[in-house]
Every structure is written in structure tokens, then in C-alpha cells.
Amino acid sequence: MRNLLHQSKVQLSxxxxxxxxxxxxxxxxxxxxxxxxxxxxxxVLSDFIFxxxxxxxxxxxxxxxxxxLIIALLTDPNLPFYIPILASVFAxxxxxxxxxxxHIFNPASIGLIIxxxxxxxxxxxxxxxxxxxxLTNFQTLVPFAILLSPAFVxxxxxxxxxxILSFLLIYGLWQTLIFQKISVQFFLDPTVIxxxxxMLPEPMTTPNNHLRQILFGSxxxxxxxxxxxxxxxxxxxxxxxxxxxxxxxxxxFFRLR
Amino acid sequence: MNxxxxxxxxxxxxxxxxxxxxxxxxxxxxxxxxxxxxxVQELSPTSEVQSPTPxxxxxxxxxxTLTSTGFSPKTVTIKVGDKVVWxxxxxxxxxxxxxxxxxxxxxxxxxxxxxxxxxTLELVFEEAGTYNYHNHLNASQTGSVTVE
Numbered sequence: 444m445r446n447l448l449h450q451s452k453v454q455l456s457x458x459x460x461x462x463x464x465x466x467x468x469x470x471x472x473x474x475x476x477x478x479x480x481x482x483x484x485x486x487v488l489s490d491f492i493f494x495x496x497x498x499x500x501x502x503x504x505x506x507x508x509x510x511x512l513i514i515a516l517l518t519d520p521n522l523p524f525y526i527p528i529l530a531s532v533f534a535x536x537x538x539x540x541x542x543x544x545x546h547i548f549n550p551a552s553i554g555l556i557i558x559x560x561x562x563x564x565x566x567x568x569x570x571x572x573x574x575x576x577x578l579t580n581f582q583t584l585v586p587f588a589i590l591l592s593p594a595f596v597x598x599x600x601x602x603x604x605x606x607i608l609s610f611l612l613i614y615g616l617w618q619t620l621i622f623q624k625i626s627v628q629f630f631l632d633p634t635v636i637x638x639x640x641x642m643l644p645e646p647m648t649t650p651n652n653h654l655r656q657i658l659f660g661s662x663x664x665x666x667x668x669x670x671x672x673x674x675x676x677x678x679x680x681x682x683x684x685x686x687x688x689x690x691x692x693x694x695x696f697f698r699l700r
Numbered sequence: 701m702n703x704x705x706x707x708x709x710x711x712x713x714x715x716x717x718x719x720x721x722x723x724x725x726x727x728x729x730x731x732x733x734x735x736x737x738x739x740v741q742e743l744s745p746t747s748e749v750q751s752p753t754p755x756x757x758x759x760x761x762x763x764x765t766l767t768s769t770g771f772s773p774k775t776v777t778i779k780v781g782d783k784v785v786w787x788x789x790x791x792x793x794x795x796x797x798x799x800x801x802x803x804x805x806x807x808x809x810x811x812x813x814x815x816x817x818x819x820t821l822e823l824v825f826e827e828a829g830t831y832n833y834h835n836h837l838n839a840s841q842t843g844s845v846t847v848e
Contacts, residue, residue, distance in 0.1 A: 519840035520840075521769075521840065522840075565839070565842070566839070567838055567839045567840030567841075568801065568802070569839075569840060572801075572802070572836060572837050572838060572839060573837040573838070575837075618803070621805055621808075622808065632802050634801065634802040634839075667803065668803060668805065671800050671803040671805045671806075672805060674800060675799065675800070675806050675832070680799050680800055680806075680832055683800070683801070684800050684803060685802070
């Protein structure tokens with residue numbers, strides 16, 4: 444049990460559970476409780492089945508749990524229950540079968556984007572987007588601190604801070620240029636923070652080399668804004684620019700890991 | 701050798717960032733008309749009705765209500781120069797921001813910001829087009845304004 448708690452994915456799952464619990468505390472919804480249960484269960488069960496199919500030795504499904512929790516926190520809670528279930532199944536399917544040595548795509552991101560493309564489901568970021576830090580309101584500090592908690596895993600345990608910082612730097616630079624103003628809110632936006640500390644630095648789909656980590660983070664930050672301008676032109680505004688750019692980054696950098 | 705290639709790629713990315721950023725910034729500046737600039741000054745969250753002006757008689761107004769289930773109507777069609785008013789009846793704080801989430805770049809004038817329950821936001825649309833927006837605090841709540 445103690446060994447289990449030392450695993451970074453288990454720690455990440457615990458922090459994600461904390462974020463989820465905060466949502467229930469702030470705004471309880473029976474639908475959201477069922478949705479997260481189904482998303483995590485579907486991820487764990489499908490991981491078990493696909494590992495059996497691949498004849499891989501079973502292990503504690505910490506990555507599947509984290510994937511299910513991320514999907515539950517990002518999928519519109521008003522959507523039918525089959526959407527988070529299918530997003531989890533697609534995520535784990537991609538993790539197990541779209542791989543060259545290691546899996547290529549961030550599992551939660553690929554699961555979410557497939558449900559967007561197939562069913563028109565929207566990525567709402569409902570579980571994180573409201574946790575905005577208001578420096579004049581002390582009460583917002585606690586939710587914001589809980590939102591930041593996964594950084595312990597991605598920055599301290601996984602040492603992926605180069606990816607996070609380079610992404611935030613390029614993203615902030617873009618926003619500054621576009622809106623012609625410098626604002627700390629570009630970096631403190633809860634959606635951007637959750638994406639950059641939880642989804643972006645996933646260790647299996649990102650480079651280990653320090654320079655490549657910087658290039659990867661910069662590339663994703665660059666492409667986010669590019670997609671934000673391009674998607675509306677092609678009338679595909681329901682594609683999330685953050686998640687789409689991460690998947691493109693995964694695809695282009697998987698040979699450079 | 702591999703390191704040199706990576707450095708070159710990094711330099712290329714940096715140049716692209718700066719060049720692209722300047723390009724988009726320049727584009728955003730060029731698309732602002734004087735009338736839009738004056739509209740921005742009317743955009744702060746308010747629950748007060750502004751005093752009538754001579755142009756108000758010719759200006760139609762569309763009302764969008766935000767409830768717990770989202771924006772209603774989800775799409776409104778107006779003429780150039782008409783005003784859209786958003787009422788927050790969701791019981792929570794909310795925002796009206798330009799698509800896409802979270803970068804809000806499609807139509808920066810639609811970044812009206814936050815409004816609490818019972819408050820309203822408004823914007824006069826001076827250009828034809830279709831403008832998508834969302835509640836930044838719950839990006840599944842979306843809507844669009846078509847200006848003819």
C-alpha cells in the first residue's frame with residue numbers, strides 16, 4: 444500500500460480526486476457523481492480487458508483511474524452517460540493499441556477528441572474552469588491551491604517543469620501580442636493551468652530530453668493559438684484548441700522522445 | 701548533429717512565434733473601427749439601463765438569458781448596429797467570452813467578462829458576421845450571434 448502511494452500516477456489520481464471533491468462540495472450534482480463513477484469504471488475495466496488481449500501482465504490501473512478522472516472533469520456533465528463512458532474506452536483503446544513502443548497520444552485527450560468528432564460532445568472543462576484566483580477575495584485561494592496541487596507530481600516528481608514553463612511562456616506571449624496587454628490572468632486561467640500541469644506533461648507521451656521538452660512545450664503553446672484562429676474559419680469551433688494542439692504535439696514528437 | 705537540428709528547430713519556432721504574433725496583433729488592430737472602440741467603453745458589467753440617445757430609437761435589441769441550462773436562445777439574428785443584452789438568471793457568476801475556450805480570440809470585442817446573477821451585459825454589433833461565445837466558467841454553455 445505504501446509503495447502504491449509513492450507511484451506518481453496514484454498521487455496524481457488522488458489530487459484529481461481532491462479537485463473533483465471540491466466540485467461536489469461547491470456544487471453537488473448527482474449526475475456528476477454518476478458520470479465520474481462511470482468514466483473511471485469504464486477506463487479501469489477496458490484497461491483490464493485490453494491488457495488481457497495484449498497478454499500484458501496486469502498492474503494497478505493508476506493511469507486508467509487518472510484518465511477516467513480527467514475525462515470526467517472535462518466532459519460536459521449534462522451530456523448523456525454514454526459520452527464519458529465511451530471517451531474513457533476510446534482513451535484506453537488508443538493507449539493500448541496506438542503505440543510504437545509506448546503509446547503515442549495522451550489518452551484522455553484522444554478519448555475526448557474522438558467523442559467530440561463522433562458525437563459532437565463538447566469539452567466543457569466544468570470541473571476546473573471556475574476555480575479562478577481573485578486576489579481580492581481570500582476565499583478563492585483554497586480552490587486555486589487545490590487546482591495547483593497536481594503540480595507536485597508533474598513538476599516535483601516527474602520533473603516536467605520545462606514543458607510546462609515553455610508552454611506557458613509561449614501561450615502568454617501570444618495572448619499578450621493578440622490582446623495588446625500583459626495580464627497575469629493569461630497564466631492563472633484555471634483551464635490553462637490544469638491543461639499545463641496535468642495533461643501536457645504526461646510522461647509517457649512527452650520527451651525525456653530537456654531541450655526536446657522545451658521544444659515540445661513551445662510547439663504546443665504555438666499551435667494552440669494557431670488552431671484558435673484556424674478552427675473557426677473551417678467551422679470546427681467545437682474542437683478544443685488546447686487538446687487538439689497537444690495531440691498534434693504528441694504525434695510530431697513521439698519519435699523525439 | 702542531432703542537437704544542432706533541434707536548436708535550429710527551436711530557433712525556427714521562436715521566429716514563427718514572434719512573426720505570427722505580430723501578424724495577428726496587427727490584424728486585430730486593423731479590424732478595430734472607431735465605432736467598435738467606442739462600443740468597448742459600454743461593455744462593463746452593469747445592471748443599469750443606459751439613458752436613451754437619439755440613435756436608440758433605430759436600434760433593435762435582442763435579449764439572451766443565461767439559466768442553469770445555458771444561454772437561451774442559443775442563437776440570435778440581428779442587424780448591423782443592433783444590441784444584444786445578456787441577462788444572468790443562472791443563480792451563479794458567469795461570463796460572456798468570445799470563442800474558443802479558453803483563448804477567446806475569435807472576436808475580442810465579445811470578451812465582456814463576468815456578470816453575477818441578476819446582472820446584465822450588452823454589446824452593440826457593428827459588423828456583419830457570425831460570432832460564437834461561451835460562459836468561460838462553464839464552456840459547455842455556448843451561444844452565437846448572427847449579424848446580417
